[in-house]
Amino acid sequence: MSFLAKIFRRRPRPKLDLSHPQVVALSARLRALHAMPISSKEEVAAWEVEAEKLRERLYEDYKEVYDSLPHEIEHYLVDVDIRAKDPGYAKYQAEQLVELLSLPEEMPNQSPEPMPLKRHGSS
Numbered sequence: 786m787s788f789l790a791k792i793f794r795r796r797p798r799p800k801l802d803l804s805h806p807q808v809v810a811l812s813a814r815l816r817a818l819h820a821m822p823i824s825s826k827e828e829v830a831a832w833e834v835e836a837e838k839l840r841e842r843l844y845e846d847y848k849e850v851y852d853s854l855p856h857e858i859e860h861y862l863v864d865v866d867i868r869a870k871d872p873g874y875a876k877y878q879a880e881q882l883v884e885l886l887s888l889p890e891e892m893p894n895q896s897p898e899p900m901p902l903k904r905h906g907s908s
Contacts, residue, residue: 799853803884807847812885814839815858819879819886823869836862857881 802808818835822828840862844851861878868875879886 798855801853801855801884802850805850807850808885811847811850811854812887815861815882815885818862823865829865829869832865836865855881855885858885 803812818832818839821832821835823832840859843854843858843862847854857878861882864874864878868878
């Protein structure tokens with residue numbers, strides 16, 4: 786194996802335990818963020834403030850499960866401006882995080898269905 790292959794080799798991500806208390810807590814925080822409207826600049830700014838609070842504490846508050854969290858969480862926390870303008874991207878990100886954005890009782894043992902998305906800020 787080449788030197789570069791060795792230093793850039795990644796271990797497989799551990800399986801995410803959806804019943805772990807830290808995952809349950811993170812899921813609740815992500816659902817609260819997801820429920821916030823992002824239709825106006827002010828709403829996006831408020832969302833960004835809350836997302837930044839979570840992003841800053843992500844490793845510390847969820848360190849027991851951090852290595853098993855999907856990388857897409859980081860994108861979700863910083864891409865609100867894109868989601869606000871692009872419903873397709875918003876749907877894609879929600880589908881990537883469906884396990885964490887679904888309520889615990891909605892998570893069957895088999896692969897979950899993508900959660901229905903409504904446009905942020907609409908009823």
